[in-house]
Amino acid sequence: MFAIVAISGKQYLVSQGQRLSVDALAVEAGKTVRFDAVLLVAGGARIQVGQPQVAGVTVEAKVLRQYRGDKVTVLKYKPKVRYRKKFGHRQSLTELEVTNIHRGQ
Numbered sequence: 001m002f003a004i005v006a007i008s009g010k011q012y013l014v015s016q017g018q019r020l021s022v023d024a025l026a027v028e029a030g031k032t033v034r035f036d037a038v039l040l041v042a043g044g045a046r047i048q049v050g051q052p053q054v055a056g057v058t059v060e061a062k063v064l065r066q067y068r069g070d071k072v073t074v075l076k077y078k079p080k081v082r083y084r085k086k087f088g089h090r091q092s093l094t095e096l097e098v099t100n101i102h103r104g105q
Helices: none
Strands: 002-007 010-015 019-023 032-035 038-043 046-049 058-068 072-078 083-089 092-102
Touching: 002 032, 010 019, 010 092
Parallel strands: none
Antiparallel strands: 002 010, 002 038, 019 092, 032 058, 038 046, 058 092, 072 083
């Protein structure tokens, strides 16, 4: 069984036992998070598509850790005017493990 879930404004295709990294959530490591914004659920020959969300379906995930991603370097340059800027950015991320997909009946 798999589902498409909206987390922090982005959509993820998830299945039970899968690990994924999402933008930072304000939840401590070891806690369980429940997502109600499920856009599609499919299992076997049965597919439910939400308009925009599937009613009664939730996805539970366990927060494994909070961490920072790899550094992304940004360079700005304008020729002939001696303009050079260098920036670095590290995104804060949360690693989740999907524990269960509850399909409401």
